Amino acid sequence: MAKYPFLPRAKQIMSELDVNLADLGALKEIVERAKQRLTASLIFEFRADKPNKKIDVEITSFPVATLIVGGVNDDTLTKRYALFEAKKMYNYLTTEKDKVVLEIAQFFKWKRVTKFEATHGELTVLNYKMHFVDYLNNAASSLVYDSRWKLVNHPLHEGQVEVTLREVCRLLQEEIRKYLENRAAGKLPQIPPIIQDTVDEIKAEYHKIKPHVTEFDKMRVFAEESEYPPCIQHLYDRVVKGQHLSHLERFALVTYLLHQGISIDAIVTLFAGLSDFRQAQTRYQVEHLAGQRGSKTVYRPPNCATLRTHGVCIKLEDPTCRTIKSPLTYHLRKKPLDKKGQ
Ligand code: SF4
Incomplete structure (x- = not known):
């Protein structure tokens, strides 16, 4: 039940323990464990998430962590935390x-x-x-x-x-x-004033890393305004949803983002939602493509012909796409074409 604390039997154990959320300040150990669940999810590092040996602390820390997420009230944090717990339970x-x-x-x-x-x-x-x-x-x-x-x-x-x-x-x-996301975004008990400090701490910590997460949200806005090639926008959308990308698709996306000046930290954070994510390995690979490792070669995305051969090209009918040979030149060509069309 400590592994799957959303199950009814875990809730039953909690009710038997008679834990009163209003007294949580006194139950420091539970709040600390809840905080650890959240900080581990911020960096998406399972090794930083160390289950408490006391079963009552472990189970109770789960609803408390949900309560804290609800208190922070940030959609990207809610999704991140839900994904982290779900992935842990998958393991x-x-x-x-x-x-x-x-x-x-x-x-x-x-x-x-x-x-x-x-x-x-x-x-x-x-x-x-x-x-x-x-x-x-x-x-x-x-x-x-x-x-x-x-x-x-x-x-x-x-x-x-x-x-x-x-x-x-x-x-x-x-x-x-999906269940955890809905729970954290739904109606939760009022946050006891006594754990408001923890909510504030998590909020502050999340805001420190949020630029890496929101850097991609900004990219999405650009993408929606058609500043980025359709193939890259599509790969980006898929990775955000945690969907599997082939080796070539990952290579194309990462090298494109690096050429757009997106930071290595932000790219690593973007990939955290994939089922085969390993933080150290992903960082090493991104640094390698950025020319910071090995041969120091800065890699470029594959050209359109290669992407077409591998089924990554999705918008041949796009007027800008018809005039380019590499995704990197999409935005350079697009503006003059848009102006002509106006
Ligand atoms: S033509 Fe090139 S830039 Fe456009 S979608 Fe295809 S691969 Fe991407």
Whole structure:
């Protein structure tokens, strides 16, 4: 229950503990652990999140952290924290027995998940079947652009989709993320004056790193005003939603952003939402592409012909795109063309 503190049984344990939110100031240890959950989510570092050995502290710190997020009342922080907790729970889930995974699927009212022996060529493996509606409800949110999640790539029989255990856990991660986001953004108990200091501390700490997060929100505004090539805008939108990008897509996006003067910190932060994110590794790779490592080569994004060959080019009919050979020249060409059109 300490691992999945949103479940009813965890709430029951809390009510048995008779924790009164108004007295939280006295329960310093709980507030400290709640704060640690949040600070770890700010830097998206699981190693900084150290579960408390006392089960009552661990469970209770979860609703307190939600309360603090609600108090800070910042949409990007809410999403970040929900994603962090959901990803952490995904990591736990992949090591659990079926019983636990199924209990969580039941909590989200999934119709049915059954285990069966699947044969793939000469190989027999234990796979799972789940209702296609539950599959689509979750795969269609942030996983839709990853072809591995397309329904056509999964055997489907009588409304049941065949999936691996890891895929079930990944889909549950989506459920948990949405659930936690809604909880933190919904109606919460009034913040006791006694933990207002912690809310203020987290707010101040978040504002320190927020420029890296909001740097991309600013980019989005430019992108929406068509300052950036359609392919790059599309990759950016996908990465923000935590969707999988191929190696070439990551390379194109990172090198383009670096050429636009976006900082390495901001780029690393942008990738934090991906399921395979490793902070140190991502930083190393971005620094390498920026010419700060190895051969010191500053890499350029692939040209349009290469991006077209790999299906990354999405807007051939764009009048500016028809005149360029590299995404880097998009904004230079676009302005004169726009002026002509006016
Ligand atoms: S033509 Fe070039 S800049 Fe335009 S969408 Fe395609 S790859 Fe991107």
